[in-house]
Amino acid sequence: MKLALKVTEVEQLSPLVKRFRFEDPKGASLPVFSGGAHITVDMPEEDAIRRNSYSLISDPYDGTGYEIAVRREDRGRGGSLYMHTKVAEGDDITVSLPSNLFQLDLRAKKHVLIGGGIGITPFLSQLKQLEMEQKPFELHYAARSREEAAGLKLLQEAAHIHVHISEEGARMDLGAILDGQPMGTHVYTCGPDGLITAVADQTARLGWPKTAVHSEAFTAPPPGEPFEVVIASTGQTVTVKADQSLLEALEAAKVEIDSSCRGGACGRCHTKVTACDGRILHNDHWLSEGERAAQQDIMPCMSRFKGTRLELDL
Amino acid sequence: MPNTEFSPSIDSRPTYAGLSSQGAAPAIMVADAAGAAALIDLATADASVMDHAHVILVAKAPDMAARLTDLGPKALHEAPDFEAATPLVSQLLDSAKMGTQLYLAGSEGLMGHVSALATTAGMPLEAIQMEHRGSIARRMQCVHCKGITEDVTTDPFTCSHCGLTLFVRDHFSRRLGVFQGVCVDAETPGVVPETVEIRA
């Protein structure tokens, strides 16, 4: 099921980040959602549809509209550029229903949210949920400069919201943030891989159990060289263009495949490889190191291929 | 006597991996008289594990208390039974910080009881280490009257509250820290299978 919406607001939050608001054309209420949820946006161009997932940043219980913030990636495969250059107020836009791979653990006695750069986005909806639920939390937002910190316009000033601007010498000190948190605290990180790893390392040093440490490294599929795959059941050959993901190419070729997050995190498009002569370029966060090395599994939403033959069990 | 090895069972039956030191981290340790030996083994392997440890001995065992004191914990607390120990354990858990380790050793009843308190306080299960020592007697809850019978060693057994004859299931509730007992002759009152000893 998809939602056919209208773009009702576009706002430049920072030189690289724009905020978009989508509403039902007839003013109908949209399904509410949970903090940390995302939607997938359809970006039709010529003969293909590109799809990227973006965290919802609006109030989760407010059905009057959905809002997302998109950072322009000039070296991406074109999804964010499409949003920045081709989407304007008044346009039609098709999105999925909300889905959540980064929900709050509502059992937590306290929530510590750590966002780096554009990784602030899932926390904006979570903040609203935590405020409504009146749950103890603290938010830490790290950015290089005040100019780049798009989230500043969307965050209110409050004692438990901390902004760390590294250019101003206020680097985020994870040790100080995480040490001495009360039993039952959960920590959530979204941002660059380096930040997620740093939080994982710090919590491990402090003896935190892994189940209290959550992260989301949502990235759009990277572009790359074109390649071909063969569908085992039909023998059909599918060509994946440079600016297309394997999943998008399969969808365009009408090959039946399940999917959800389109960011290598949910596992829905997990596909078995029946023949591989070459190297799979794994870009997902789903497969284990062992599975990557074995080259018998691929996540088509994120990963690509370099070699002579890749046959998929589809 | 090492950690008891139980025969493989259903997914809800807890298993106990044994204690291994997480170093000189803040720790809460709870043991009965048999379990105290596991704490002694733990400290023998790594003496620093006691540096920031509150040790709660749930037993009237002055000899064991003396031996535990010799290990140099931050504090040793003695309680005659669960009920007496519960407020202290709860208080320690509620004021604990993330990174605090919980070590439990002894009977399934003791470990079930304390791990239920700990998860309520927000401690994830994976932060709890357990080692089974001593009796394999079970803490059983009657599914009919909800009464708990301690130290059950036979199957079937008689509910100490409602008097029904119950068979011993491996189904275990971590929230309650008990195994489930179900009426063995519900369909054919009076027809009861032969009583056998519970095995590990």
Added chain:
Amino acid sequence: MTMQFNDETFRGDYSYFNSPAAVKRFPFPFDQDSYMYSVNIEQHPGGPKGSPFEFAFDVDEHYVAEMKDREITLAGDPMRCQSLPHMELAGWDLLELIMVSKARDYPELFKLTRDGNDWHWVNKPLGIEKRFTFLDPTTLPCGPMEYITRQAQGDFALLHEREGNLWLDAGMITSQADWSLDFDVGMNFFEWHAPVPKARKMGVFDKALKFLLAVGQDQSYRRLNWTMTVNPRLDTSPENYHKWGPEKRTVTPENVGKKQFLRVELQTFWRLPRSNALAFPIRCYLANLEDIASQPKWGRRLHRVLRDIDPDLAEYKGFAVNQKYIVDYLSQFDDGAETSPGIFPD
């Protein structure tokens, strides 16, 4: 459409009955002449007009009597309804889902008027009219899950998602096939199902969990499960096993057609929006062998299914002790003719 509600009981004199119309719409669970564990999942709601699949939450002639029976069970054992503290939001989600669905699907029975969070709910069959503030628990007489499930047929489990698993952290369970909410609340998917024989080895639960975790807000699903119950009893709980257990041994060749019931669970799966929890309603339908055999296709088929079933399953489903009487009785309706595909009567 006006609905008549039966004056009937699910205990004591067991005056429960199905009208001819109720028999015709009974969710007969067998789509072929044999049975083994299967996935049999379909999208929900959706189905023939008048069938129990047509609407999100089926309301039928047993509604009022079932709600009375739930009240009796809860009065005797309040622990049949439990919600761990973090599940209140999921309770509101469920309340909204049920109220909105029922008011939309049965406008002559239920009415919901919403002005922001000021809600006005009218339940005509149960004579309830209530104004309350959505998401404010102080405006309801009990928690939101309990409030709405005292007005909705079937059991309800609310599952919390974390650590790649689903945790049974809340439920209203008064018509269960022999499992205890009080004991199982707080368990994960595998622990909760641990007592079910064989299935884990067959990988049934791994597949089921994977499917459930992938259920999204955009689509709900259903499946049918079944067992056999002696007497039309909803409360076949382990708590009261010593009370209803002896009844299982009262079946005779003379009374089996009336006393032996096919018990069908219509299980549905819903992703709840605010809590991201899963709702797992388990609606129970009862029809005795006489009712079933009144539809020639069903009589033939049930005979073949129960005659040829794996003995372990007959044991697990709890009817092995009465299997001979059941099969002998049903054999008179089986003339050997072929049966048509699908579950609906001819």
